[in-house]
Amino acid sequence: IQERIPDSVVTIIAEKFSPNTTSDVAAGLIEPYLCDDDVDRVISWIKSTIQRIQEYMDEGNPGAEEQSGYWLQSVKSVPKWLEVMKNVKILTGNELKMVAKRPEHKFGIFYTTWYLEPTPYIKWESDKFLKNGGKIKNSKIQKIEDVEKEFGLFDVILNCTGIGARHLIGDNEVFPTRGQILKVKCPSVKHFFIDDQFYALLNDTTITLGGTADRHQWDRTINPKISEKIFQENCKNIPSLRSAQVISSHVDLRPSRVTVRLEAEPDSKVIHNYGHGGSGITLHWGCALECVELVKKVLAGKPGISKI
Ligand SMILES: Cc1cc2nc3c(=O)[nH]c(=O)nc-3n(C[C@H](O)[C@H](O)[C@H](O)COP(=O)(O)OP(=O)(O)OC[C@H]3O[C@@H](n4cnc5c(N)ncnc54)[C@H](O)[C@@H]3O)c2cc1C
Numbered sequence: 001i002q003e004r005i006p007d008s009v010v011t012i013i014a015e016k017f018s019p020n021t022t023s024d025v026a027a028g029l030i031e032p033y034l035c036d037d038d039v040d041r042v043i044s045w046i047k048s049t050i051q052r053i054q055e056y057m058d059e060g061n062p063g064a065e066e067q068s069g070y071w072l073q074s075v076k077s078v079p080k081w082l083e084v085m086k087n088v089k090i091l092t093g094n095e096l097k098m099v100a101k102r103p104e105h106k107f108g109i110f111y112t113t114w115y116l117e118p119t120p121y122i123k124w125e126s127d128k129f130l131k132n133g134g135k136i137k138n139s140k141i142q143k144i145e146d147v148e149k150e151f152g153l154f155d156v157i158l159n160c161t162g163i164g165a166r167h168l169i170g171d172n173e174v175f176p177t178r179g180q181i182l183k184v185k186c187p188s189v190k191h192f193f194i195d196d197q198f199y200a201l202l203n204d205t206t207i208t209l210g211g212t213a214d215r216h217q218w219d220r221t222i223n224p225k226i227s228e229k230i231f232q233e234n235c236k237n238i239p240s241l242r243s244a245q246v247i248s249s250h251v252d253l254r255p256s257r258v259t260v261r262l263e264a265e266p267d268s269k270v271i272h273n274y275g276h277g278g279s280g281i282t283l284h285w286g287c288a289l290e291c292v293e294l295v296k297k298v299l300a301g302k303p304g305i306s307k308i
């Protein structure tokens with residue numbers, strides 16, 4: 001918004017900042033997950049995110065790169081969003097035999113996507129935001145009406161509170177899908193490996209092992225037994241992980257919703273952008289650009305400086 005609406009002064013108000021947000025826990029795989037939105041809408045958002053990742057990568061920043069690997073399935077699925085990936089190849093019977101590790105690995109796809117590690121990326125975006133006059137305020141907002149009581153009048157208010165939207169605006173359609181992951185070091189692993197339940201995803205210096213997806217579970221404490229199961233099951237898929245060094249475990253709550261809520265409230269200055277489930281990193285820049293258009297409509301050509 002700050003880049004595309006020059007006469008705007010943007011303030012970010014948040015209870016938590018990176019590296020303490022859900023986004024920081026994300027593995028950063030660029031791929032829809034637990035996302036039931038209209039696939040053409042999702043494809044459009046992913047394409048914008050991939051463009052932003054290219055800009056980020058072109059500057060030589062850490063935490064973003066292409067990654068190739070295998071998606072092995074028990075029931076054949078070739079989703080339309082694969083069209084935005086590179087080097088997509090349906091595995092032949094022999095190729096499948098070489099990578100399958102379980103009887104349920106009945107169909108496989110090889111492709112190239114990207115990873116975008118959230119924490120270094122958020123720092124890149126935040127540094128630019130502050131350098132261009134953006135403001136940051138640390139506060140937990142109880143009700144969205146309190147924003148202007150606490151911080152003065154705004155021309156537009158964006159609600160990007162993830163799972164927090166459930167309480168902030170009482171949207172019970174957004175619910176937690178608890179996810180637990182491990183970060184390990186294992187330089188020999190050069191491909192991602194995803195199956196119906198588990199995944200090993202590349203990052204710059206670690207591999208993120210997952211995963212769990214427990215709907216309506218709010219517990220953010222790490223369960224060591226789950227960490228062990230995630231490790232052992234991923235070792236079955238990628239035996240060389242047995243030599244991995246376990247670095248850390250993490251848990252957070254995916255802000256799940258039947259669809260992403262990305263809309264302006266009628267006759268209001270509030271725009272909502274939450275409910276990205278397991279795909280928030282994947283969809284983020286496309287959603288952000290759609291928010292810019294919604295902000296422009298709410299401002300409706302208002303002259304002078306706009307407070308957002
Ligand atoms: C284990 C795990 C792995 C994942 N892996 C991936 C992946 O590989 N790829 C992918 O695309 N996605 C992944 N995701 C999903 C992704 O993390 C989320 O979709 C994304 O983080 C949602 O971003 P957000 O900005 O909406 O929410 P958040 O990152 O939660 O940010 C919400 C912000 O709003 C603030 N806030 C909330 N309520 C209030 C309030 N009342 N007052 C003030 N501030 C408030 C918070 O403090 C925070 O700053 C994963 C998620 C999990 C849990």
Ligand SMILES: NC(=O)C[C@@H](N)C(=O)O
Nearest residue numbers: 029033179199210211278
């Ligand atoms: N396979 C994945 O994409 C996993 C990741 N998106 C998650 O939410 O756990």
